[in-house]
Amino acid sequence: MRIAEPTVERLVLYARLLKRLQEEGVDVISSQEIGDELGLKASQVRKDLSYFGEIGKRGVGYSVPRLCEHLQAILSPPRVWRIAMVGVGRLGGALLGYGPLQNEKFKMVALFDVDPAKVGRTFRGAPCFHVDRIADVVAELAIEVLILTVPAEAAQSVVDRIASSSFVKGILNFAPAPIVVPKEILVYNVDISVELEKLLFYLKQRESQSAPFVLE
Amino acid sequence: MRIAEPTVERLVLYARLLKRLQEEGVDVISSQEIGDELGLKASQVRKDLSYFGEIGKRGVGYSVPRLCEHLQAILSPPRVWRIAMVGVGRLGGALLGYGPLQNEKFKMVALFDVDPAKVGRTFRGAPCFHVDRIADVVAELAIEVLILTVPAEAAQSVVDRIASSSFVKGILNFAPAPIVVPKEILVYNVDISVELEKLLFYLKQRESQSAPFVLE
DNA sequence: TCTTGTGAAAACGTTCACAGCA
DNA sequence: TGCTGTGAACGTTTTCACAAGA
Numbered sequence: 418m419r420i421a422e423p424t425v426e427r428l429v430l431y432a433r434l435l436k437r438l439q440e441e442g443v444d445v446i447s448s449q450e451i452g453d454e455l456g457l458k459a460s461q462v463r464k465d466l467s468y469f470g471e472i473g474k475r476g477v478g479y480s481v482p483r484l485c486e487h488l489q490a491i492l493s494p495p496r497v498w499r500i501a502m503v504g505v506g507r508l509g510g511a512l513l514g515y516g517p518l519q520n521e522k523f524k525m526v527a528l529f530d531v532d533p534a535k536v537g538r539t540f541r542g543a544p545c546f547h548v549d550r551i552a553d554v555v556a557e558l559a560i561e562v563l564i565l566t567v568p569a570e571a572a573q574s575v576v577d578r579i580a581s582s583s584f585v586k587g588i589l590n591f592a593p594a595p596i597v598v599p600k601e602i603l604v605y606n607v608d609i610s611v612e613l614e615k616l617l618f619y620l621k622q623r624e625s626q627s628a629p630f631v632l633e
Numbered sequence: 634m635r636i637a638e639p640t641v642e643r644l645v646l647y648a649r650l651l652k653r654l655q656e657e658g659v660d661v662i663s664s665q666e667i668g669d670e671l672g673l674k675a676s677q678v679r680k681d682l683s684y685f686g687e688i689g690k691r692g693v694g695y696s697v698p699r700l701c702e703h704l705q706a707i708l709s710p711p712r713v714w715r716i717a718m719v720g721v722g723r724l725g726g727a728l729l730g731y732g733p734l735q736n737e738k739f740k741m742v743a744l745f746d747v748d749p750a751k752v753g754r755t756f757r758g759a760p761c762f763h764v765d766r767i768a769d770v771v772a773e774l775a776i777e778v779l780i781l782t783v784p785a786e787a788a789q790s791v792v793d794r795i796a797s798s799s800f801v802k803g804i805l806n807f808a809p810a811p812i813v814v815p816k817e818i819l820v821y822n823v824d825i826s827v828e829l830e831k832l833l834f835y836l837k838q839r840e841s842q843s844a845p846f847v848l849e
Numbered sequence: 850t851c852t853t854g855t856g857a858a859a860a861c862g863t864t865c866a867c868a869g870c871a
Numbered sequence: 872t873g874c875t876g877t878g879a880a881c882g883t884t885t886t887c888a889c890a891a892g893a
Binding site for chain 2: 420422425426428429430433454455456491492494495498507508510511512514515516517518520522523561562568569586587589593594595597603605607609610611612613614615616617618619620621622623624625
């Protein structure tokens with residue numbers, strides 16, 4: 418069955434929350450309580466969880482350890498993904514050491530950059546290659562996922578260089594630019610300035626709504 | 634009229650694209666061409682643009698300078714927002730210098746951290762205060778928007794300290810934690826590890842689909 | 850003829866409301 | 872009685888299909 422993207426997003430949040438609750442020694446939790454914690458309707462929580470079988474107990478709620486394990490299983494990868502980061506600038510560098518991204522689900526096996534000062538060095542255990550060598554290195558090291566933290570102008574050229582080989586299956590794109598990829602490659606965009614623009618747009622809207630004598 | 638969030642997101646992408654096209658000296662563009670560039674259906678592009686009046690020419694397309702100006706006007710804020718960043722760690726530091734966030738739509742007027750080595754200093758023109766002083770400083774400097782780049786555990790406590798005063802109207806939350814805010818405050822979450830988890834989830838799904846003899 | 854603008858239809862996601870079970 | 876699981880209703884967003892205009 419196909420699981421909708423908003424559902425997957427919430428599943429990650431449930432998994433995080435349940436892990437915390439388990440550490441706190443909570444035994445049982447209701448869909449209502451989960452919803453309160455995460456700002457969701459109880460019915461939403463129940464529907465999301467029901468896609469993966471009956472896991473709660475009617476009249477009682479969800480066993481925290483059981484639901485936690487269940488969610489881990491749903492979100493656990495089939496194996497450890499081999500991933501690489503392209504662009505070890507300010508943002509890339511920050512993400513390399515970013516706690517929430519230190520994860521047992523993948524192994525950072527290579528870095529790529531154009532800066533001669535970085536190429537040849539090793540950062541947090543991952544060797545840095547020149548981007549010009551990306552096609553070869555991706556094949557040699559069997560890299561499956563790329564984290565793209567290059568400037569907008571460079572994003573598409575990186576994609577083009579790895580698109581022909583069928584090693585890369587997914588890209589997490591931080592570049593503020595849309596990238597065109599073959600449909601075999603799955604792309605998620607994290608576009609920081611788009612999020613900020615959206616926030617400012619709706620703040621503007623709210624402001625003009627509350628302002629008197631302005632019709633829009 | 635209320636504009637749907639997915640529409641606003643695409644408007645930002647249109648604005649970016651049109652700006653580039655204008656610099657390249659392109660004169661006219663069709664909804665089909667815009668769609669091809671951004672991976673959207675032409676009908677989607679037309680519907681989005683039509684919410685703000687008839688801007689194209691039938692049989693011809695959209696005038697690039699005209700559409701560009703139109704989009705700027707839609708997305709332009711009523712004034713320069715006064716914003717602050719809470720948490721000048723690895724990620725916060727990277728965002729401070731991040732090109733796409735150097736923006737004439739807002740001014741970074743303050744930073745907050747708990748690290749004594751940072752408090753009292755100035756980074757990129759913005760003075761850094763101790764987080765304990767946030768309630769006062771937000772009021773003094775009339776800060777309207779916060780960028781939250783603190784650890785997950787600290788996010789809610791920051792919010793609680795500024796929630797009572799009605800200065801802060803929006804928060805861009807990078808902490809991998811849900812935050813509870815009064816409904817007057819608008820929150821956008823940028824949760825990097827959630828995006829990566831979603832990518833890995835769907836990669837897993839694709840893999841198990843193509844694998845033979847596995848029914849799921 | 851070509852491309853926009855737009856109602857209507859379809860697809861998608863959320864919420865409701867209640868049956869079913871502890 | 873209380874809370875889950877779920878079909879049906881609802882609301883939202885996307886896509887279609889075509890009339891209207893350059």
